[in-house]
Amino acid sequence: MSSATTPATQRVYLHIGLPKTGTTSLQELLWHNREVLTADGVAFPGHDLGAHHRAVADVHPGRYGGWKEKRTPGSWAWLVEQAKAHQGTTLISSELLAPASPQEARQVVDAFPFAEVHIVCTVRDLARQIPSVWQENVKTRQSTSYPALLASLRAPELDDTARLFWDYQEVPRVLETWGARCRPSRSMSSPCRHAADVRTCSGSGSRGCWASTRRSTRPTSRTTATSRSATPRPSSCAA
Numbered sequence: 538m539s540s541a542t543t544p545a546t547q548r549v550y551l552h553i554g555l556p557k558t559g560t561t562s563l564q565e566l567l568w569h570n571r572e573v574l575t576a577d578g579v580a581f582p583g584h585d586l587g588a589h590h591r592a593v594a595d596v597h598p599g600r601y602g603g604w605k606e607k608r609t610p611g612s613w614a615w616l617v618e619q620a621k622a623h624q625g626t627t628l629i630s631s632e633l634l635a636p637a638s639p640q641e642a643r644q645v646v647d648a649f650p651f652a653e654v655h656i657v658c659t660v661r662d663l664a665r666q667i668p669s670v671w672q673e674n675v676k677t678r679q680s681t682s683y684p685a686l687l688a689s690l691r692a693p694e695l696d697d698t699a700r701l702f703w704d705y706q707e708v709p710r711v712l713e714t715w716g717a718r719c720r721p722s723r724s725m726s727s728p729c730r731h732a733a734d735v736r737t738c739s740g741s742g743s744r745g746c747w748a749s750t751r752r753s754t755r756p757t758s759r760t761t762a763t764s765r766s767a768t769p770r771p772s773s774c775a776a
Contacts, residue, residue, distance in 0.1 A: 547652035549653070550629070554635035557670050580626070
């Protein structure tokens with residue numbers, strides 16, 4: 538509900554990743570079926586597949602300040618306007634949303650006061666996630682070996698490698714951050730056939746909590762610091 542008395546006629550689904558959970562395949566599927574989605578009242582706005590990634594870089598410049606494409610400035614405001622103009626459901630998908638801080642997540646959700654906002658998070662088990670991330674790192678010419686990555690993730694203290702990994706992959710933290718203004722709605726299957734958490738956020742700012750979720754094997758006693766040094770390209774976060 539967008540207010541206490543009036544049901545929302547507009548909905549925005551924010552697919553926030555996680556990276557390496559089939560995000561690129563899902564985004565390409567949505568992009569190439571825009572006409573089918575439109576016929577069903579669902580908008581997937583953008584001029585190309587990178588539109589949503591540029592919009593996230595635009596709204597979170599402190600995190601993705603290295604994103605230098607000329608089309609980036611103003612792309613978030615344009616995306617919000619597209620959602621506002623569509624009298625139905627709008628779907629926005631970018632795994633670059635996953636590591637958002639509480640303030641950054643609030644900034645995104647609060648941009649849609651006219652709609653009921655749903656958060657969609659796709660996840661899979663770390664036994665497959667860790668090697669998949671390492672393989673993607675190799676493709677983007679990073680030199681960290683697989684044993685070195687595992688050693689970093691197991692170490693009692695976070696180094697830069699582990700910090701960047703957990704910024705994007707610590708499922709409980711991601712869900713807690715994005716669920717701070719949301720109430721649990723329902724579960725659905727992710728592209729990787731693992732549990733995904735869907736949360737419904739009131740555009741009027743109602744408070745909620747998030748309930749059960751599959752917990753990461755990452756020790757919860759460690760705190761995750763936000764890494765601002767790396768600016769991954771969409772391809773480096775995609776599946």
